Amino acid sequence: MVSEDDVRSACLALPGTTERLSWNRPAWFARTLFARMWDDTVLTVKTDERAALLATQPGVFLLHPHHERYDSLVLVRLGRLDHDQLLELIQESYAIANDASPRR
Secondary structure, X not given: OOOHHHHHHHHHOOOOOEEEEEOOEEEEEOOOEEEEEOOOOEEEEEOOOHXXXXXXXXXXXXXXXXXXXXXXXXXXXXXXXXXXXXXXXXXXXXXXXXXXXXXX
């Protein structure tokens, strides 16, 4: 199980990352936003594997109607992740945010 502090540490360890509020919640930016706390226990990240994650781990990953129009965004229940999974998600989201090609 991971916490918001674990998210913060993982995000800020990546080069060029800044933290600021987005919708009054902690968020982390590289070139663009790559992680944001949705609430105290749920994180928003970018992924190229959204459909697979939602299909294979519905207890961990979910969508809010707000995110359905964005192909790469997914919500993650922090209480169902271990530290290695968190790091993998954060690193992928950071890579997507730093990619110059446009994404939805």
